[in-house]
Amino acid sequence: PRTIYLSEYRVPAFLVDHVDLRFELFENGARVHSTLTVRRNPEYPGVAEHLELDGDSLKLESVSLDGIELGADRYQDQGDKLVVQAVPDKFGLNVVTWIEPQNNTRLEGLYKSSGMFCTQCEAEGFRCITFFPDRPDVMARFRTRVEADREKYPVLLSNGNDVDRGELADGRHFVTWEDPFPKPCYLFALVAGDLVLKQDTFTTCSGRDIDLRIYVEARNAAKCDHAMDSLKRSMRWDEEVYGREYDLDIFMIVAVDDFNMGAMENKGLNIFNSSCVLASPETAADTAFQRIEAIVAHEYFHNWSGNRVTCRDWFQLSLKEGFTVFRDAGFSADMGSPTVKRIEDATLMRTAQFAEDAGPMSHPVRPSSYMEISNFYTLTIYEKGAEVVRMIHTLLGPELFRKGSDLYFERHDGQAVTTDDFVKAMEDASGRDLGQFRLWYEQAGTPLLTVRDDFDSEAGIYRLTIEQAIPDSPGQTSKNPQHIPFALGLLGADGTDLPLRLFADENDAPSERVLELTAARHEFEFHGLSERPVPSLVRGFSAPVRVDYPWTREQLIFLMNHDGDGFNRWDAGQRLAVDVIQALIRGDEEGVDERLVEAYRSLLSDPSLDQALVAKMLQLPSEAYLVELADSADAQAIHGARTRVLDCLAQALRGELLECYRRNGDDGSYQLTPEAIAARSLRNTALSWLLHIGDREACGLAQTQFQDAGNMTDRMGALRALVNSCFVTEREAALNDFYQCWQDDPQVVEQWFSVQAASLQAGTLNHIRELLAHPAFDWKNPNKVRSVIGVFAGQNLAQFHQADGSGYIFLAEQVCRLDDSNPQIAARLVSPLTRWRKFAEPYGGKMKQALASVRDKEGLSKDVFEIVHKSLK
Numbered sequence: 001p002r003t004i005y006l007s008e009y010r011v012p013a014f015l016v017d018h019v020d021l022r023f024e025l026f027e028n029g030a031r032v033h034s035t036l037t038v039r040r041n042p043e044y045p046g047v048a049e050h051l052e053l054d055g056d057s058l059k060l061e062s063v064s065l066d067g068i069e070l071g072a073d074r075y076q077d078q079g080d081k082l083v084v085q086a087v088p089d090k091f092g093l094n095v096v097t098w099i100e101p102q103n104n105t106r107l108e109g110l111y112k113s114s115g116m117f118c119t120q121c122e123a124e125g126f127r128c129i130t131f132f133p134d135r136p137d138v139m140a141r142f143r144t145r146v147e148a149d150r151e152k153y154p155v156l157l158s159n160g161n162d163v164d165r166g167e168l169a170d171g172r173h174f175v176t177w178e179d180p181f182p183k184p185c186y187l188f189a190l191v192a193g194d195l196v197l198k199q200d201t202f203t204t205c206s207g208r209d210i211d212l213r214i215y216v217e218a219r220n221a222a223k224c225d226h227a228m229d230s231l232k233r234s235m236r237w238d239e240e241v242y243g244r245e246y247d248l249d250i251f252m253i254v255a256v257d258d259f260n261m262g263a264m265e266n267k268g269l270n271i272f273n274s275s276c277v278l279a280s281p282e283t284a285a286d287t288a289f290q291r292i293e294a295i296v297a298h299e300y301f302h303n304w305s306g307n308r309v310t311c312r313d314w315f316q317l318s319l320k321e322g323f324t325v326f327r328d329a330g331f332s333a334d335m336g337s338p339t340v341k342r343i344e345d346a347t348l349m350r351t352a353q354f355a356e357d358a359g360p361m362s363h364p365v366r367p368s369s370y371m372e373i374s375n376f377y378t379l380t381i382y383e384k385g386a387e388v389v390r391m392i393h394t395l396l397g398p399e400l401f402r403k404g405s406d407l408y409f410e411r412h413d414g415q416a417v418t419t420d421d422f423v424k425a426m427e428d429a430s431g432r433d434l435g436q437f438r439l440w441y442e443q444a445g446t447p448l449l450t451v452r453d454d455f456d457s458e459a460g461i462y463r464l465t466i467e468q469a470i471p472d473s474p475g476q477t478s479k480n481p482q483h484i485p486f487a488l489g490l491l492g493a494d495g496t497d498l499p500l501r502l503f504a505d506e507n508d509a510p511s512e513r514v515l516e517l518t519a520a521r522h523e524f525e526f527h528g529l530s531e532r533p534v535p536s537l538v539r540g541f542s543a544p545v546r547v548d549y550p551w552t553r554e555q556l557i558f559l560m561n562h563d564g565d566g567f568n569r570w571d572a573g574q575r576l577a578v579d580v581i582q583a584l585i586r587g588d589e590e591g592v593d594e595r596l597v598e599a600y601r602s603l604l605s606d607p608s609l610d611q612a613l614v615a616k617m618l619q620l621p622s623e624a625y626l627v628e629l630a631d632s633a634d635a636q637a638i639h640g641a642r643t644r645v646l647d648c649l650a651q652a653l654r655g656e657l658l659e660c661y662r663r664n665g666d667d668g669s670y671q672l673t674p675e676a677i678a679a680r681s682l683r684n685t686a687l688s689w690l691l692h693i694g695d696r697e698a699c700g701l702a703q704t705q706f707q708d709a710g711n712m713t714d715r716m717g718a719l720r721a722l723v724n725s726c727f728v729t730e731r732e733a734a735l736n737d738f739y740q741c742w743q744d745d746p747q748v749v750e751q752w753f754s755v756q757a758a759s760l761q762a763g764t765l766n767h768i769r770e771l772l773a774h775p776a777f778d779w780k781n782p783n784k785v786r787s788v789i790g791v792f793a794g795q796n797l798a799q800f801h802q803a804d805g806s807g808y809i810f811l812a813e814q815v816c817r818l819d820d821s822n823p824q825i826a827a828r829l830v831s832p833l834t835r836w837r838k839f840a841e842p843y844g845g846k847m848k849q850a851l852a853s854v855r856d857k858e859g860l861s862k863d864v865f866e867i868v869h870k871s872l873k
């Protein structure tokens with residue numbers, strides 16, 4: 001496979017102003033008639049004699065230029081390219097291709113999912129539909145006519161407005177759609193199926209009524225309310241917070257069962273993975289409701305940040321993704337608890353993105369090369385990209401940031417642009433120089449801040465030195481210091497925030513400051529202090545950095561109780577727990593520090609605390625996070641130490657846990673407020689801890705809760721606790737019962753698979769193999785594959801990391817099997833093995849061996865090739 005470089009970017013030689021598509025859909029394939037209005041690009045440097053179009057797995061039937069069919073001497077079908085020779089300056093090109101959606105298991109381009117036709121074109125799926133300049137800087141107006149059997153496919157959809165429809169011979173019919181906005185082909189979409197419609201309207205800020213439609217299979221008709229509600233709230237929020245109004249008269253969402261990603265923002269016709277749109281309280285847990293709200297918002301927000309203003313090339317992917325994740329995070333924070341949302345985002349960054357950034361696939365937010373762009377839909381592009389935008393927001397403040405986003409949308413509406421254009425708009429609107437800040441887009445790796453302090457009690461000066469270092473990453477060494485916003489507070493002995501006086505005579509000094517780090521080393525002095533303060537560092541995770549500071553456990557407990565920043569209270573608790581677990585792993589301490597137990601006791605027994613925050617604080621640092629923090633991770637030792645801490649906490653706090661469980665009982669209503677979500681989280685955490693230590697009474701409570709639960713959060717909470725417990729009979733009974741009850745609902749069956757694949761007790765390799773043989777398992781369905789294989793390899797540390805390497809060999813086998821049918825999914829699944837350098841022996845060596853066996857597979861896809869080769873380098 002070839003590597004593609006940003007430095008090779010050239011403007012397109014030809015532009016396409018208009019695309020006229022006609023799809024004839026049949027059971028044995030589809031014929032695609034495409035008519036392009038093409039002209040030379042005046043900005044192209046040089047003269048291109050031939051027109052080159054991209055293609056993939058197409059059967060070419062004919063090529064005509066200005067209405068005249070071309071002989072085979074006038075064009076070459078090279079498989080991945082169609083080259084039309086000696087073309088005029090302006091012309092119409094008609095290309096007819098034949099494709100087989102029913103055999104498309106890659107789920108890129110046009111394919112079939114539970115009997116319906118649907119598409120996924122980002123990043124390079126459109127070339128699997130017809131020959132086309134498949135690059136985002138070619139923006140055209142699309143008109144699409146879809147023809148199919150009327151009975152089988154009563155609903156025919158594409159982008160834009162429905163402009164014509166009618167009957168055809170042989171029981172067929174057609175609908176024509178016209179999208180007035182020029183768009184890149186990756187935003188094209190088509191759906192044909194037998195679907196029911198959930199409809200609503202939204203009145204925009206200028207008084208236009210928008211027809212909102214969610215299309216689903218009939219059995220899912222009752223699961224659309226939450227998505228519809230989320231959509232309306234997103235539309236309102238984007239008007240209020242960003243001044244962005246919706247621009248078409250209709251907005252459609254379609255739910256599809258077989259989908260590689262979460263969802264796709266196609267203009268006017270978003271296509272969603274069923275699991276990211278369908279929900280009812282009985283079938284979906286709180287986390288699913290929150291995910292749906294966030295993804296519906298995310299895809300909707302793309303209408304401006306992605307569709308109206310799109311990416312010049314795929315190196316700029318974070319232009320739309322980072323900004324849109326930042327936007328959806330703001331929306332979720334406003335809809336729920338901002339502190340909890342921040343904790344969740346920072347956890348994902350520190351657990352998974354930091355790991356990616358320190359691993360073999362580490363790349364900048366704006367990469368400079370790739371082999372397969374599908375491999376770059378990463379946590380770095382999405383989450384770190386969002387953190388980078390968030391830092392601009394922090395540096396500029398909300399008003400100037402809004403001025404910057406207004407300027408960006410106004411200046412670049414209808415264009416395909418770069419991350420640099422985004423930063424430039426922020427600079428121009430604010431007058432700030434973001435020159436050094438741009439390094440966040442160019443340099444990979446997580447900056448490490450080493451913070452040291454001392455206190456001069458005579459002078460009353462507290463001195464803070466901060467050094468930054470950015471580790472080397474593939475292809476990048478000796479990096480330059482970055483521009484880092486560092487939010488700081490200083491706590492006095494009574495727990496209140498002290499004024500941060502940078503000068504001895506500074507009056508009205510604020511109690512929180514955002515220090516701007518730009519050099520490799522900074523020294524800050526804070527004056528007028530009568531005692532040594534406790535520092536609260538990087539409040540709210542103000543930058544995606546690691547912090548090295550020699551906290552004592554007393555300081556951490558103090559911050560847990562007093563920090564004015566909710567995020568840092570949580571963070572202090574995490575650092576304390578990490579410190580205790582790591583001491584056990586190293587063998588430095590015999591038992592679990594009593595102070596941790598007492599800290600958790602106060603969290604559990606003080607109902608006056610913010611319960612949403614408490615619910616988060618009670619979650620021990622995950623095994624994945626502990627792996628990430630280790631230099632050479634001993635998987636079993638990490639699992640063992642964390643388990644010991646959990647055991648000890650549960651034993652010591654049994655009374656408090658039972659009391660917490662009772663206090664947070666189900667009142668029968670199902671609400672999605674932060675308080676209600678926290679109550680469910682607390683009672684289910686209490687239950688799982690108690691079952692963890694084999695508590696009989698709690699087992700009874702879990703069984704009752706499992707039977708009586710009025711919602712999936714509680715039913716699944718009870719099932720999870722049972723599945724992870726030593727109560728074998730009760731566990732089996734609950735699992736069987738659950739499957740009997742929900743076997744006809746694929747989204748629930750996915751949860752049933754996941755809870756087993758993640759289980760310490762039930763998730764043994766043998767059991768995983770049994771799940772793969774289960775009648776409900778389906779190799780062609782990415783959600784099923786992820787719910788068993790993905791969850792096992794990604795979330796079941798103790799069972800996956802067996803010293804004999806059996807877990808790794810198993811994963812390698814499944815990756816090879818999937819590589820033939822769906823390379824994108826195979827490339828995602830292989831990722832746990834790429835972390836082999838992180839693990840101690842015997843794990844690391846055996847992971848590497850398994851990876852090598854994937855490398856040696858015959859006919860390896862470009863997707864998996866890139867990941868495996870980069871990881872073994």
Ligand code: DPP
Pocket residue numbers: 122261262263264265298299302321
């Ligand atoms: N562009 C999509 C999204 O992130 C990815 N398929 O919304």
Ligand code: ZN
Pocket residue numbers: 298302320321324
């Ligand atoms: Zn996106």
